Amino acid sequence: MHNMPDxxxxxPNVLTESxxxxxLHVLSELWSLTYGESAASFDADLTxxxxxxxxxxxxxxxxxxxxxxxxxxxxxxxxxxxxxPPVFVDVGDNRRIVGLEARILxxxxxxxxxxQGYVVLDAQTILEAERRALAAYRRxxxxxxxxxxxxxxxxxxxxxxxISVGVVLVILVNRSTAPERAMVRLHDEASGEQVNDAxxxxxxxxxxxxxxxxxxxxxxxxLRSGYQLTEASRRLAHRLAIDKKARADGDLVYVxxxxxxxxxxxxxxxxxxxxxxxxxxxxxxxxRLVQAFHAEAGKLANRSMVFERSGDTAVLRRDLLxxxxxxxxxxxxx
Numbered sequence: 001m002h003n004m005p006d007x008x009x010x011x012p013n014v015l016t017e018s019x020x021x022x023x024l025h026v027l028s029e030l031w032s033l034t035y036g037e038s039a040a041s042f043d044a045d046l047t048x049x050x051x052x053x054x055x056x057x058x059x060x061x062x063x064x065x066x067x068x069x070x071x072x073x074x075x076x077x078x079x080x081x082x083x084x085p086p087v088f089v090d091v092g093d094n095r096r097i098v099g100l101e102a103r104i105l106x107x108x109x110x111x112x113x114x115x116q117g118y119v120v121l122d123a124q125t126i127l128e129a130e131r132r133a134l135a136a137y138r139r140x141x142x143x144x145x146x147x148x149x150x151x152x153x154x155x156x157x158x159x160x161x162x163i164s165v166g167v168v169l170v171i172l173v174n175r176s177t178a179p180e181r182a183m184v185r186l187h188d189e190a191s192g193e194q195v196n197d198a199x200x201x202x203x204x205x206x207x208x209x210x211x212x213x214x215x216x217x218x219x220x221x222x223l224r225s226g227y228q229l230t231e232a233s234r235r236l237a238h239r240l241a242i243d244k245k246a247r248a249d250g251d252l253v254y255v256x257x258x259x260x261x262x263x264x265x266x267x268x269x270x271x272x273x274x275x276x277x278x279x280x281x282x283x284x285x286x287x288r289l290v291q292a293f294h295a296e297a298g299k300l301a302n303r304s305m306v307f308e309r310s311g312d313t314a315v316l317r318r319d320l321l322x323x324x325x326x327x328x329x330x331x332x333x334x
Contacts, residue, residue: 008130009129010083013120014119016119020118024106027105027109030080030096030097030098034069052097069091162206162210166203168263169203169316170202170203173202173290174308175307175312176253178254179254182252183195183254184250185253186250195303204292205288209285211274211277240254241253261319264320282321290317
């Protein structure tokens with residue numbers, strides 16, 4: 001026979017009426033001090049909790065948030081320190097905060113009556129409270145993994161920047177689908193300037209054709225330390241290879257041939273999420289990219305990096321537009 005739990009999150013499961021009222025007061029007071037308003041619905045309050053307990057929150061944001069929490073009154077602090085974590089968290093400088101466990105206890109104790117002068121929490125109530133806390137913490141702990149999986153599958157909260165799509169399309173247009181045909185991210189900035197110009201002028205033509213937004217400075221449009229390649233790599237993961245060991249003068253950047261179709265499909269699905277983008281506009285954007293690439297190809301030729309074939313480019317265009325059209329058709333019929 002199992003023994004009945006004698007506490008819930010470190011709080012005794014049997015409390016007198018006076019202890020319960022003191023606890024409720026402190027829970028309510030600290031919730032208001034921590035989050036700037038009284039507790040609301042449980043789902044709404046879960047969102048507020050992310051301000052402090054989000055596992056992927058940046059350190060500087062947490063420091064700023066904690067610094068703005070008001071001092072805890074001495075009487076409230078005394079009762080909070082009697083119970084301690086996980087319900088009451090000491091963040092220093094005479095400040096205490098509350099989180100998920102406190103929010104669950106607020107709900108439980110607010111519903112209790114004092115007919116016998118004390119409150120007893122039964123095993124079922126305690127187990128259900130622990131289950132709710134565990135479920136929330138599990139979702140939060142899996143957040144980063146869930147985000148990465150969604151990004152890799154093309155289901156991230158935001159679409160790829162148009163210029164990042166353009167960068168990958170230039171790589172594909174150039175048939176950089178094998179190490180021997182890779183574009184090279186040269187270590188020397190001066191030497192890499194021509195490669196940057198050829199790649200990003202072509203990608204910019206595509207981006208300007210399918211989207212409106214702020215322009216990018218020349219400092220931002222580069223293979224090395226540029227955001228566009230980093231974003232594409234983050235989304236495409238292993239499907240966009242960046243080999244830093246093959247050459248002494250730079251890194252090889254290419255889409256492995258066996259992932260070419262996956263990458264085209266990924267880009268098409270991501271582009272299809274742009275509700276205002278039409279197949280015709282996408283085709284024109286691709287054509288502008290190719291025209292710019294041809295105009296800039298001499299700069300790549302100087303580095304022996306031109307591998308484009310018109311027949312393969314035509315197939316790439318067809319595959320991209322077909323995948324885009326099919327994605328749109330499926331979304332309309334869903």
